[in-house]
Amino acid sequence: MPKKTKGKAKKSGITGKYGARYGAVNRRRTRDVLNQMKSKNITCPQCKTKNTVHRVSTGIWKCKKCGAKFTGGAYSVQTPRGAESFRVTDRKQRELEMIEEE
Structure with a gap:
C-alpha cells in the first residue's frame, strides 16, 4: 500500500481557483494585487x-x-x-x- 502523502503546499492562495490556467507569472501578479486589495490593514x-x-x-x-x-x-x-x-x-x-x- 502506498504512503499517504500530505497535500501540496498552497502557494497559489486566492488565485488557486484558476488551477493550472493563465500561467504562473500572471497568477502571481493577480495574487499580489488581490491580497493588497483585500488586506485587513x-x-x-x-x-x-x-x-x-x-x-x-x-x-x-x-x-x-x-x-x-x-x-x-x-x-x-x-x-x-x-x-x-x-x-x-x-x-x-x-x-x-x-x-x-x-
Whole structure:
C-alpha cells in the first residue's frame, strides 16, 4: 500500500481557483494585487479605523464606519502618486498655518 502523502503546499492562495490556467507569472501578479486589495490593514483616511474600508467600484472606496467616500487606486486605497500629492499638500498647509501665526 502506498504512503499517504500530505497535500501540496498552497502557494497559489486566492488565485488557486484558476488551477493550472493563465500561467504562473500572471497568477502571481493577480495574487499580489488581490491580497493588497483585500488586506485587513487598510485604514480609513477620515476616521483612521482599520478594516472598515471596502471598494465600491474601480478607484472608489468607502468606509463602513464613518461613511466617507474617497478615490484611490483601482486595487489599493492610495496610489504612490496620490500619497506624494497628499504629503506636498499637507506640508504646504502647515507652512501657511505657520505664516498666519506670525
